[in-house]
Every structure is written in structure tokens, then in C-alpha cells.
Amino acid sequence: DLKATVLSAASPGEQKEMLGERLFPLVQAIQPTMSNKITGMLLELENSELLHMLESPESLRSMVEEAVEVLQAHQA
């Protein structure tokens, strides 16, 4: 399990990497085609928010949907 105490022992970059490794498969299950970029976007959020998303499928899903909209607007 990924806990805040484990994260606090790592560098900021390593923290994002650990969170990304756990978020990516979950994002991929929701939105397979843009999962790399969506995970990249989510990693710009606070680590506390990312930890919350890992524990709350509803939060993750709504953030992924929001990220898809932002991404599509950005690419348009």
C-alpha cells in the first residue's frame, strides 16, 4: 500500500513516479486511449489529492473525465 509516510521519504520526483505507477492502470481501465497523457495531467495535482483518488474510484473517474475534456479542448 502507498502511504503518505512512504511518500514523504521520497524525493518530489520519486513521489510523482510512485503515484503515477499506481494511477496509470486505473486510468487505463477508464480511458485506454489517452491514459499516458491523462496520468501526466493528474500528476500535476497535489499528492494528497492523488492519494485520495487512489482510494476513491468515484473521485478518480470524475477527475479522468475532467482531464479528458481539458485535453480535448487543448488539442482542438
Next chain:
Amino acid sequence: SSSVNWPPEFRPGEPWKGYPNI
């Protein structure tokens, strides 16, 4: 322009480069 490359892609198993170490 840097906005063209936004957002950075996360790739499992690779170092995360999108977020600079502070």
C-alpha cells in the same frame, strides 16, 4: 512552444520527467 508538449505523458517504468524536482 512548450504548450504543444503539454501535458507530459506518464510512461510506466520510466522516470517521471513532467514534474521538476523542487
